[in-house]
Amino acid sequence: MAAPLAYSLIATDLDGTLLRGDDTLSDRSLAVLARVADAGAQHLVVTGRPAPRVRPLLDDLGCTGLAVCGQGAQVYDAGADRLLWSITLDRELAETALGKIEAEVGEVYAAVDQDGVDGLTLIEPGYLMPHPTLPAVRVERREDLWCEPISKVLLRHPSLSDDELAATARSVVGSLATVTMSGPGTVELQPCGITKATGLALAAEHLGLRPADTIAFGDMPNDIPMFDWAAHGVAMANAHPELKAVADEVTLSNEDDGIAVVLERLLGGADQYGPLTLSIEP
Secondary structure (H helix, E strand, C coil): CCCCCCCCEEEECHHHHHCCCCCCCCHHHHHHHHHHHHCCCEEEEECCCCHHHHHHHHHHHCCCCEEEEHHHCEEEECCCCEEEEECCECHHHHHHHHHHHHHHHCCCEEEEEECCCCCCEEECCCCCCCCCCCCCEECCCHHHHHCCCEEEEEEECCCCCHHHHHHHHHHHHHHHCEEEEEECCEEEEECCCCCHHHHHHHHHHHHCCCHHHEEEEECCHHHHHHHHHCCEEEECCCCCHHHHHHCCEECCCHHHCHHHHHHHHHHCCCHHHCCCCCCECC
16 A cells, blocks of 8 residues: 555546546546545545536545535435435425525526436526536426425526626525536525535545545635635636635646646656646735
């Protein structure tokens, strides 16, 4: 077994962080994650994607352990294909929150992620998926979004930026829901008080690990609670300015294997990829 890492838990976001823009993992990333496992550390995916949309990626990673999904609303056991923990967003509260947002900014387009390991992503007319590779079912009316329990609502506005939409949503939603921004075209409503840190803390407790054992990687404002919880937060070069402002360091972009650069440094070697590139301080 390789020498132990300084951190026993490696928490990584997926989109814009571990994954490249085409939703694939580089050979370099796969290799360093294998070295991490050999060193005795746990890799934990912490993502906004719901469990059904994460399952194929976990298969690619050879992951049979835990994953935090749905912005922290789900702790998923990949080996057993079951949710160890999940919390849903009250659908009446979600409708009320949407009404308050639209009263301020006009019509928005909405989608929902249903709860459960086989939950669907439903999108209303006008909503465009930010990740066209992810499967979704189009419904005829907004009312159809609420047919089953949901873990979150996804919002898009025809003209406002994500930052503008998220800021307005936070100002009017109050305690009805937690507002997050997790990527281009992805402003979300989730159960009040639920963040990536919520799910990460639950998963870490299940694994017998602590914040002091954890290094976290991310790229968007929804990763801020995770950085606050972990001992060390690493933002990607392509990260949102809000996340870079609170990061302990900034590495290269997801396209340039920024996670691998940091983990190789911590492991103390570069394998076949040549000299290590030092991460960039914010």
